[in-house]
Amino acid sequence: xxxxxxxxxxxxxxxxxxxxxxxxxxxxxxxxxxxxxxxxxxxxxxxxxxxxxxxxxxxxxxxxxxxxxxxxxxxxxxxxxxxxxxxxxxxxxxxxxxxxxxxxxxxxxxxxxxxxxxxxxxxxxxxxxxxxxxxxxxxxxxxxxxxxxxxxxxxxxxxxxxxxxxxxxxxxxxxxxxxxxxxxxxxxxxxxxxxxxxxxxxxxxxxxxxxxxxxxxxxxxxxxxxxxxxxxxxxxxxxxxxxxxxxxxxxxxxxxxxxxxxxxxxxxxxxxxxxxxxxxxxxxxxxxxxxxxxxxxxxxxxxxxxxxxxxxxxxxxxxxxxxxxxxxxxxxxxxxxxxxxxxxxx
Amino acid sequence: xxxxxxxxxxxxxxxxxxxxxxxxxxxxxxxxxxxxxxxxxxxxxxxxxxxxxxxxxxxxxxxxxxxxxxxxxxxxxxxxxxxxxxxxxxxxxxxxxxxxxxxxxxxxxxxxxxxxxxxxxxxxxxxxxxxxxxxxxxxxxxxxxxxxxxxxxxxxxxxxxxxxxxxxxxxxxxxxxxxxxxxxxxxxxxxxxxxxxxxxxxxxxxxxxxxxxxxxxxxxxxxxxxxxxxxxxxxxxxxxxxxxxxxxxxxxxxxxxxxxxxxxxxxxxxxxxxxxxxxxxxxxxxxxxxxxxxxxxxxxxxxxxxxxxxxxxxxxxxxxxxxxxxxxxxxxxxxxxxxxxxxxxxxxxxxxxxxxxxxxxxxxxxxxxxxxxxxxxxxxxxxxxxxxxxxxxxxxxxxxxxxxxxxxxxxxxxxxxxxxxxxxxxxxxxxxxxxxxxxxxxxxxxxxxxxxxxxxxxxxxxxxxxxxxxxxxxxxxxxxxxxxxxxxxxxxxxxxxxxxxxxxxxxxxxxxxxxxxxxxxxxxxxxxxxxxxxxxxxxxxxxxxxxxxxxxxxxxxxxxxxxxxxxxxxxxxxxxxxxxxxxxxxxxxxxxxxxxxxxxxxxxxx
Numbered sequence: 001x002x003x004x005x006x007x008x009x010x011x012x013x014x015x016x017x018x019x020x021x022x023x024x025x026x027x028x029x030x031x032x033x034x035x036x037x038x039x040x041x042x043x044x045x046x047x048x049x050x051x052x053x054x055x056x057x058x059x060x061x062x063x064x065x066x067x068x069x070x071x072x073x074x075x076x077x078x079x080x081x082x083x084x085x086x087x088x089x090x091x092x093x094x095x096x097x098x099x100x101x102x103x104x105x106x107x108x109x110x111x112x113x114x115x116x117x118x119x120x121x122x123x124x125x126x127x128x129x130x131x132x133x134x135x136x137x138x139x140x141x142x143x144x145x146x147x148x149x150x151x152x153x154x155x156x157x158x159x160x161x162x163x164x165x166x167x168x169x170x171x172x173x174x175x176x177x178x179x180x181x182x183x184x185x186x187x188x189x190x191x192x193x194x195x196x197x198x199x200x201x202x203x204x205x206x207x208x209x210x211x212x213x214x215x216x217x218x219x220x221x222x223x224x225x226x227x228x229x230x231x232x233x234x235x236x237x238x239x240x241x242x243x244x245x246x247x248x249x250x251x252x253x254x255x256x257x258x259x260x261x262x263x264x265x266x267x268x269x270x271x272x273x274x275x276x277x278x279x280x281x282x283x284x285x286x287x288x289x290x291x292x293x294x295x296x297x298x299x300x301x302x303x304x305x306x307x308x309x310x311x312x313x314x315x316x317x318x319x320x321x322x323x324x325x326x327x328x329x330x331x332x333x334x335x336x337x338x339x340x341x342x343x344x345x346x
Numbered sequence: 347x348x349x350x351x352x353x354x355x356x357x358x359x360x361x362x363x364x365x366x367x368x369x370x371x372x373x374x375x376x377x378x379x380x381x382x383x384x385x386x387x388x389x390x391x392x393x394x395x396x397x398x399x400x401x402x403x404x405x406x407x408x409x410x411x412x413x414x415x416x417x418x419x420x421x422x423x424x425x426x427x428x429x430x431x432x433x434x435x436x437x438x439x440x441x442x443x444x445x446x447x448x449x450x451x452x453x454x455x456x457x458x459x460x461x462x463x464x465x466x467x468x469x470x471x472x473x474x475x476x477x478x479x480x481x482x483x484x485x486x487x488x489x490x491x492x493x494x495x496x497x498x499x500x501x502x503x504x505x506x507x508x509x510x511x512x513x514x515x516x517x518x519x520x521x522x523x524x525x526x527x528x529x530x531x532x533x534x535x536x537x538x539x540x541x542x543x544x545x546x547x548x549x550x551x552x553x554x555x556x557x558x559x560x561x562x563x564x565x566x567x568x569x570x571x572x573x574x575x576x577x578x579x580x581x582x583x584x585x586x587x588x589x590x591x592x593x594x595x596x597x598x599x600x601x602x603x604x605x606x607x608x609x610x611x612x613x614x615x616x617x618x619x620x621x622x623x624x625x626x627x628x629x630x631x632x633x634x635x636x637x638x639x640x641x642x643x644x645x646x647x648x649x650x651x652x653x654x655x656x657x658x659x660x661x662x663x664x665x666x667x668x669x670x671x672x673x674x675x676x677x678x679x680x681x682x683x684x685x686x687x688x689x690x691x692x693x694x695x696x697x698x699x700x701x702x703x704x705x706x707x708x709x710x711x712x713x714x715x716x717x718x719x720x721x722x723x724x725x726x727x728x729x730x731x732x733x734x735x736x737x738x739x740x741x742x743x744x745x746x747x748x749x750x751x752x753x754x755x756x757x758x759x760x761x762x763x764x765x766x767x768x769x770x771x772x773x774x775x776x777x778x779x780x781x782x783x784x785x786x787x788x789x790x791x792x793x794x795x796x797x798x799x800x801x802x803x804x805x806x807x808x809x810x811x812x813x814x815x816x817x818x819x820x821x822x823x824x825x826x827x828x829x830x831x832x833x834x835x836x837x838x839x840x841x842x843x844x845x846x847x848x849x850x851x852x853x854x855x856x857x858x859x860x861x862x863x864x865x866x867x868x869x870x871x872x873x874x875x876x877x878x879x880x881x882x883x884x885x886x887x888x889x890x891x892x893x894x895x896x897x898x899x900x901x902x903x904x905x906x907x908x909x910x911x912x913x914x915x916x917x918x919x920x921x922x923x924x925x926x927x928x929x930x931x932x933x934x935x936x937x938x939x940x941x942x943x944x945x946x947x948x949x950x951x952x
Contacts, residue, residue, distance in 0.1 A: 058930055065934065069941070096948060100941050110940045113926055113933040150948045163919075170920035181924075288916065 001046060012039035013133070020137040024086045026074040029141055030067065033105070036137055037063045043129060044122045055121025059130075062114045066104035073097035090148040098141070099149050105138040108191060109160035112184050116168065119180035124225065127176050128216040131183045132209045139190065139205055143198045151195040159281065161188030166288025173227045175219055178292060179212065182251060185289050192282060193266045196273050199346050204262035211259060211333040215247050217323050227296060231305035235314050245301040246334045252290035258336030265343070350396050351409050354428055357393040357436070358479075360385055361472050368465055378461045382468055383447040390440035400433045401817050408481055408545075419540055427481035427544065431607060431672055434818065435478050438676045441806065442596050442683045443471050445799040449687050450588035452795040453694060463503065467592060470496035474597050478604065483532050483542040486605070490528065490569070493598045494521045500593065501585040513581035520578040524568015524602070531561035548611040555612055559619045562609055563626070570602030570656045573630040577876040579653050580637075583645040587690030590645060595652045595686055596679035603659045603671060610668035621751065624664025628754035628761075631657030633873060635764035639771070640870035643700050644689045647772055651726065652682055654761055661758055662741050665748050669821040674737035677811050681725040681733055684803040688719040691796060692776060695789040702772065707781035711789045714797060716777050718804050723769035725807045727840050728762070733811035738762075740824055742836035747825040759839050766843030774851045 012035055019032030037060065044056040077094040078084060090098070100111075107115040119127045142149070165185025172178045186208045193200045218240055224230045233240045250259035263286065267279040299305050364372075364382050372378060399405055410425035426432075447467065454460050473496060477489025494517075502514035534557050535542060539550050566572065571579035582594050593599070606613065606623070613619050631654045638650030655678050662671035692708060692715060693700055709716050721732070728738040742762065745755050791797065862870070871877060 054928075061930055062933070065937065093945065096945055097941075100937075100944060104937060111933075111937055113936065114930075116924075117926070117928055153944055153948050164923050167916065167919040167923040169924075170916065171924040 001042070005042075009039050009042055013043070013129075017133065017137045021140050026077065026084050026086060029086070030071055030074060033067055033070065033137060036134070037067065040129070040134065044118075044126050046126055047123050051121040052123070055118040058114050058121075059118045062111075063105060066101045069097055069101035069104070073101060086144055088145075088147050090145055092148070092150070095145060095148045096150060096153065098145060099153060102138040102142050103157055103191075106135060106187050106191075107180075107184055108157045108187050109164045109184065110157070112161065112164055115184055116172075116177045116180040119176045119183075120174055122176075124176070124216060124220045127179070128213065128220075131179060131216075132212050135183075135187070135205065135209075139201065142191075142194060143201065146194050146198045149195060154191050154195050155278065158188045158190075158192035159278070159285075161185060161191065162282055162285050163288075166285045169292045170288060172292070175225055175227065175230065178227075178296070179215065182289060182293075183208075183212070185286070189262065189266055189282070189286075192278075193269055197269045199343075200262065200265045200269055202346060203265060203343065207258055207262050207333070207336070210329055211247060211251050214243075214326065214329040214333045215251065217326050217329070218243055218247065221319060221321055221323055221326075227299055228305070230296065231299040232307060232314075233300055234304065237319070241301040243330055245297045247330065248293035248297045250334050252293040253286055254290070256337050257334045258332065261337060261340050264340075348399065350399055350405060350407055350428070353392055354396050354407075354426070354436075355409065357389045357396075357440075358426075358472075358475060360389045360392065361468065361475065364468055365465065365472070373461055373465075375461075379447070379451045379464045382464045383444065383451065386440060386444045386447055386468075386471070390437060390444055393436050393440055396428065397433050397437050400428075400430075401819070404819050406430065406433070410481070420536065420542065422482070422484055422542070424485065425481035425543075426479040428479060430669075430819065430821075431604070432479045434672075434676060434814070435604075436475065438679055438810075438814075439471070439474060439478070439597055442679050442803070443467070443592060445802045446588050446592045446683060446687070448795050448799040449591070449690065450586070452793045452799075453588055453690050454586060463500075463586075463588075466496060466500050466503075467588070470500065470593060470598070474601070477601055481544060483535065483544075486608075487528065487532065490525070490565075490601065490605075493593070493601060494518065494525075494569075497521075497582070497593050497598055500589040501582050503585055503589065507584070510584040513578070513584040516581050517578040520571075520575045521568050523575055524565045527561040527564025527568070528605075529561075531558040531565070534558040534561065544608065555616055556618060559609070559612060559616055560622075562605055563619065563623060566602030566606050566660070567626065568602070569605075570599050570660070571630075571653050572602075572626050572657065572660060573633055574626075576630065576634065576653055577872070577879070580641075580646050580649045580872070581876075583643065583649050587645065587686055587693065590649070591683045591686035591690070594649060595682035599652060599656055600659070600675045600679075603656060603663065603675060606660070606663050607668045607672050607675075610663070613663065613668075614666060620664050620666055622664075623660055624751055624754045627657045627660030627662075627664055628751075628757045629657075630654070631661065631761040632757040632764075635761040635768065636869050637872045638768040639764065640866055642703055644692065644702050644705075644772065644776065645686070645700060647702075647768055648682070648685050648689060651685075651765065651768065654765060655682070655726075657761070658738070658741065658758065661745065661754065664754070665745050665750050667741070667744055667822060670737065670741055670744060670824075673814065673818075674741060676814055677725075677733045677737045680803055680806040680810050681722045684718055684800060684807055685722040685726070687796075687800050687803065688715050688722060691715045691791055691800070692719075695791065696783050696787045699783060699787075702775035704782050705776045706779045706783070707777070708789075709777045712791050714791050714800070718800050718807075719777065720773060721804060721807055723773055725811075727766045727769055727844070728836055729840075730837065731812070733807050733809070736811035736815045739836045743828065743833065744825060746832045746835055747828050759835065762836060763839040763843035763846075766840045767847035770844055770847035771851065774848070779855075 016032045016035030016037075016039060019035065020029050023029055023032065041056050041060055044059060045052050073094045073096075076097065077091055080091040080094065081087070081089075104111040119130060122130065162185050165181045165183075165188060168184070169178050169181035172181065186204065190201045190204045190208075193204070219225070219230070222230065222233050222236060222240060224233070230244070233244070246257065250257035253259045253263040255264075263283070267283060270279040270282075364378070364385055367373065372381065375381075406429040408425060408427050410423055413421065413423040415422050447464065450463065450467070454463055457463060470493060473489050473492025475489075477486055477493060480486035480489055498514045498518050501517055502510050504510050532542065535547055538552065539547055541547055541550075568575045579594060579599065583590055585593075613623070634650045634653035634657065638647050638654065641647045641650065655674070659671045659674050659678075662668075662674060692705065692712070695708075695712060695715075696705060699705065725732040725734040728734045728742075730739070742759070745758060868874065
């Protein structure tokens, strides 16, 4: 799309999220989320094919429903408290509705059905924005109302999300769907800790965003959308195979990479609150995630996947895609573990 | 100082000589059987002297020869207990064995390995002597196992025959089950009383002796073919007739009863044990008598008769009369061995025919055998003043006048009448009527070995009861006064049995043979016991072990429960989760349901 239009639309997206982040008036929250939604639709439809149209439609319908529910919650809150300010004591019904609405926006289970389909239908960079930037606004609202959310609801959604993120990703060969299910799982981890320590949620969000950004950029660099084409990267750019290895390990949450930090902190917070079975269950289902990340690395880095003969000698073209901040991002997503004591800045 | 100990030990040592000489030229000589027979007759004569000494002065001895080893506080030594039971049993056993040896010189004379046969019989006799004279449980166990092994070797004498091999194995297996009881008793005595010597065991007062006594009862059940472990005795008839005569009528099978008799100071105080023994013996005696009624092999009928009499001995122990049981052992040896020898004579005369349906009319051609068969059967059924009367009638009288289980007593009486019934059946089918065997049978009883051996036992069957009863030291006083109907019970039921059997046997000659009734089938298939028990437990335990080892452990626990089930579950779940239809309406429906549910459930408690 033409650069000026693209800039305006991106600015609208960013300002929408900024409004949500910085406001304390409920109506402005709704307005910011709506701006975000409306502006991102053209970005989703960057390539004009029916699949993108369908994805954009699904996204719009779901998110619009979520915004309506959010408005309903806001109005109930207005009814019961008589003011528009975002305060800590919310009416329980309003809180439940808002939680449900924001969960729909985030793609938590049981509202997760749209995430893989939308992610699959759009281009890689749109998917990137969808899975990273779009999570910031709803999570900030959740952060602000976190004291009043019913912990049962949150934990149910969290457990289900992690499980569904794990199981759903097992059966995929398309990279975008894999990343979609990975996002569902990570949202689950974030919501799990929200009732007890929202700071950890922010930590998880940060690290998740860096890792997902790096991963997506590597995929875009190779122009791969399926596992089988990813398995040819050893021929195109061997460095990418190594980076995929470390990034996948980090996404799976293995120490000593930085993907381990959020998981460790979350489990620690949960056990401090005397929940034993829950973090055990979460950690065990995270293994499912790890399994399909490992599958990716297996096909990419660790083995030479079967291919036809003339693929083995490719011309090496210079890569021309702009990968901004890719090296720092990769460093942050893999080597941050020793800096964990710096958490106190959050 | 008298010659008591020396003579007894001499008698025992004499028996060892032919075994020791078996490596020499003597063993390969054709005179070896004669040598063995004379050895046993000398041993008999010598052992009569200590018996006379015991009868005249009541002197009993314990010979403790050689200290074998001491394990911490348990001292094991070779010691012989020559008390009432051993001193009287030894000459009886030697006498019967002497006759059987002489008989088998005639019966087995065409066998190429006759020397080995005699050696085996002698080894059996030695182990039986060890068993009977043992003063501690260890030596008794040596004798116990020894008779079991010799029984195996002798039952399977004609080892080319598959049935003989399975019968020998069956004998060993059933005896082994009884040995478990024996070893339990030994272990209990060792752990609780620290002694295996009878003197020490009988002195100690213990409040609950159920476990060792149950073990000993199990041992007696195995060795003496009581109900539950009885099928080996009829199967043991696969062995040659002298083997059946010696082992499975007079000597080996009474070892179980002998063991219980030895422990009578312990069983006297334990009412539970006595009841158990009584009921077990009663069941055995009735069951085997029923089975004997429809058998067609003459040796099997006599084997079941043995089993029934063993049951009667156990019943006697159950009414707390060990001395009477012992008396019955001694008298029973005479006529039962003779019955077997008569059957052997008939079998050989009819060219190895054992089926009574193919015998008949031997009354005239074989007068001597006929006489001894009839006298043996009469002695068995307890005809007054023959041998069997002195023990059997006393037993029935004592059972009638003691405070005992009426049901056990009733079935013992029924079994007594059945004794008469099957004895009549034997006599009817083999001796009476028209001959049903081949015309050219070598019927001959002219051999002096045969005649002399049976004659000796015949005189014993007639007079031994009188001689023994009036010469033994007084033990328990038999009940002298009782109503006349109780006194005549044994005689009355026996005569009833005789008459009924004779009438039925005569009546069936004129009837058409109908399909066998269920009762007949029960009796002739031995109560279905071998058929069921030889197949069902083995199948079940083998199948269970295969299932538990291979299926349960290997295939289910190690393979399936964790590994396969987890992987299967995960694959199932992933296909379920990732398989979504793209219909947005369905998604919205799920959203609505979730929303409603969460609003309803989670809201109305806060």
